[in-house]
Amino acid sequence: MAGSNTSNGKLPKKMSCFICGNIYQDENRRVGLFHVPKKNFSSWKFVLPELLEKSRLCDIHFDKCDVLKGITVGKDFYPYDRWRxxxxxxxxxxxxxxKLILWQST
Incomplete structure (x- = not known):
């Protein structure tokens, strides 16, 4: 299929964030969309009771320092292909x- 960026000719799968519902399919916009880590599922589920194991969350829901976008060696930054x-x-x-409930309880 002309214009396709996958080897099997299928269009890229639409991925959306579990929390905000934003759909990310634009390959020109850099965004991190993360699966729930199996080790941390119970911690994430405590914060988001409706969360499913197959859910994905985008990077805007995390502290910036929790998202690893690349590595700096000397003065040079090398971006990761996939954020972590x-x-x-x-x-x-x-x-x-x-968020409102947590804010009111503090």
Whole structure:
């Protein structure tokens, strides 16, 4: 198929964020969309009770320091092909109604 960027001729699969519902299919826009780590599922589920194991969350829901976008060697920055989360990362930002509940309890 002309114009396709996959080897099997299929269009890229639409991926959306579980929390905000944003759909990410534009290959020109750099965004991190992360699966829930199996090791951290219970921690993430505590923060987002509706979360499923197959859910994906975009990078805007994490602290910037939790998203690894590349590595710096000397003065040069080398971006990763796929962004990564720190193993300790937990969604904290723009969580909808839950954000309001957590804010009121502090």
């Amino acid at each position: 989360l720190l193993p300790s990362a937990i969604p904290k930002h723009l969580l909808g109604k839950l």
